Amino acid sequence: MQNSANDYRLEMTGISKSFGVVSVLKNVNLKVKSGEIHALLGENGAGKSTLIKILSGVHQKDGGQVLLNGQEINPKNTHDGQVLGISVVYQELSLVNDLSVAENIYLHKLGASKFWMNWKEITKNAQDLIDSLGFEIDASAIVRDLSIVQKQVVEIAKALSEDTKVLVLDEPTTVFDPKDTQKLLDNLFKLKEKGISIIYISHHLEEIFKIADTITVLRDGVDTGSMPASATHTDDVIRLMIGRELKDLYPARTATIGETPIFEVQNLSAKDNLVHDISFSVKPGEVLGIAGLGGSGRTEMAKLIFGLYKKKSGTILLNGEEIKTSSPVEAVAHKIGFVSEDRKEEGVFLPLSIKKNISVTNFDFISNKFGFLKLEKEQDNVSELISKLNIKTPSSEVTVKNLSGGNQQKVALAKWLSIDSKVIIIDEPTRGVDVGAKIEIYNLINEVASKGVAVIVISSDMPEIMGIADRIQVMHTGSIYGELAKEQFSEENILRYAIGKPLK
Template sequence: MDMLHDQLVNRVELSNISKSFGGVAALKDVTLKALPGEIHALMGENGAGKSTLMKILSGAHQKDGGRIAIDGEEVHIKNTHDSKKLGIGIIYQEFSLVPELSVAENVFLNRLSEHGVWMKWNSLKKEAAELIQSIGFNINPSAKVANLSIAQQQIVEIAKALSEKVKVLILDEPSAVLGPNEVQKLFDILLKLKKEGVTIIYISHHLSEIFQIADRVTVLKDGKSSESLNVAETDRDAIIKLMLGRSLDAMFPPRKPVIGNEVLRVEHIQSDKVKDVSLTVKAGEVLGIAGLVGSGRTEVVRAIFAADKKQKGSVFLHGRKVRLRNPHQAVEKGIGMVPEDRKQQGVILSLSIKQNISLANLAGVTGKLGFIRSNKESAHVQQLIKKLLIKTQHEDIPAGQLSGGNQQKVVLAKWFNRDCHVIIIDEPTRGVDVGAKTEIYNLINELAGRGVAILVISSETAELMGICDRILVMRDGQVHGELEKHEFTEEHILRYAIGADRQPLSTN
């Protein structure tokens, strides 16, 4: 490989790329080179800059500095149109499909106008079907995308990328939503493309996949790139060390749980995506829920918090049954939730830090007739800003100007501001830099220390293992495994999450 590398011209060459958002450096001096027909894995923790780097290559973001070359020639990619012309295709983590349109329309969405203003339905459908078959799948081209499974949508997304001649295909965590059989099929497609000379940049944080498919791997950590390693010459430990840069122990604060009586008990709840889940959380306990995207883990906590309608089941607080019909009632009973999607559901970006923090406890800052006691509010909020180490000049600054980690602390502060018995935290550190992660873990520990029952959902298995006392693993809307602290291993959790407790996990 290395010898080859010296002779051939790189298909993709990213040199010394840098990028910052609002003064926060997302990428510093990142370099990545890949040959034609190479599968190059890009690894790193959430927030390490993987997606940002790929968005620069695909023209969704602009680099601040550095050089991009395709087939040895420097290129300037100003928008997604430029990257398409260069033959760069990207499949994002969040799909860019139009749910209400058919499979065929989605596959050719970018090119619908190429054949005149009238839709040629027959040829459109035929071509889409052929394209999907050519990658080894069978999906009705007339089906509405909204009615497909997530895995099928992924296939459509790939077909869409391949509908144009690509030289470089970027896949951003494609396997996160796929079952083991589907992952294998995806790999078959990728190997076929590799043979055709397509360069594939494969973002993932599943180590086993990297060893199965990739030629080389580059690790990003805190926006900096490692040397590219030949996969055949490296091992898991070497990659993990590059990803973390330090041992896991240093990242997660030590935890001496003092676990009390049962606070929350949920029996047989069902909602749209939840089929019969029961669980209990005790005072001072941190319970984790693991599972793949789409496993129903978020829907469980949303049903508990009454953010979604639950169809069946009961919720007990301190052993007493409570009827929660909306989030207002849940909050009144002492439940707080930090939702999954911070920008859409957690913080109000245009409002000040102060207004955000007060929102969950307005009664605490108002006097007669709902008039705001301004001094009291400011003092109160300043105290929380100090306590939660929110980095800001002033409490009146809009929350949108804060970094992801500080925004997340603002959402946490909302519930610190109330006397909660149960706090649900969905993805505590998504898009949060490493330093702030540890601070958030400390805050979770502190809440648990006060006797709050805590329910944490995370896509990062290591995070759950580092902060939880017990972990439930969900799949298909049900709990499939319960692990005590001494049973925590990534393999164990993954096995339950992908259903490998029934079928053997592919060896590597």
């Protein structure tokens, strides 16, 4: 049955956009009904973010038309978009770290009063909004002190604090565990019932088929059409996204695992008690998975090992000898690498070039004895890693902020491969990464392990961690609750350990 124009709250038709000589969007169409969850899918670099930034007023379109409730709109900036009722929660967080949760949520209203702000009322309204989402966050807390999951919730609450007609969520669950993901999805159904139009961008296709009414796929700046979610399936969507079949998402493990552990942690505890009594070992060539719910201490454990948190007690051994990692400098000196879950804040230097990001960990290798850089050696090293990781860029001089999320993640990995790491800890390896780039990263993890490196992977994505790990250790309330051998892998077993219950 053909829908009439009046059925749609939002109509973007014939949208085109170029940056210089690069054509990013070519005659793209996106139509979203009131009270509909519309999935917008595509690989990193397909044009999704550009399309949404045109909708919200960040970018101006070169051609096409945007209608909201049948009226043409041309927002010139994000304020215009917000006034029109268009709220966007981007994958990269945009909170003010030094302000409170409440101040961030109602930032758009600060200064609106001619007299004074009723901080008690603002904080109460913010707390009520967060409570309605089902998350436990203190509205008076300073954002800097929140976890990345909590910050994502604050971003969502901020978007909902306005008179939202169209809500855009760009990879909202990439740092959520299954429990928090379900909370968010339940909230989206409530918003849908209120008539809010939701555009949902995600690389987690299992989520898409749980919630989406309609799916639109972009590939290379062109929309490949829209379809009811009920009329398609995962394989069809992947084929539309990447233009080919994707047979095996998780590569077969090819590494030979050594007999003796290369890396050991014994009774490790943090001074602030975020994690306590952590003990595990990793052998050369092994991929050890770390699972657990949000707040279980996975990231805190990684940062403690890397010297970002202060140690209270415990021992770290490399090749059987105790080492000190009281700072990241010491950890790097022992050839320990750490890829953070927070790519924007801790993973890469966004304003710097790809070359400088990759070289920053390995100046000794690319310098002479007087400390001067060997530019040719640096370029050879960088070019080799760009090629090996298939980083899509015209030049190593491109700034990292101009890369897609998947390519930024590859740069974050490349800088640790540059130092020939003995141990690499990777926190959420494919956060915000499309399905095509995921398999490249999985292959890279496999290749790194095959060279005898001990790889520790932390992930909230249970299929992912089961697909790439040799063993899985599950954390609960700051310590390791249990371990699963390959033959024990299942989502049920991971979740049982994650909530502190023994296996059946």
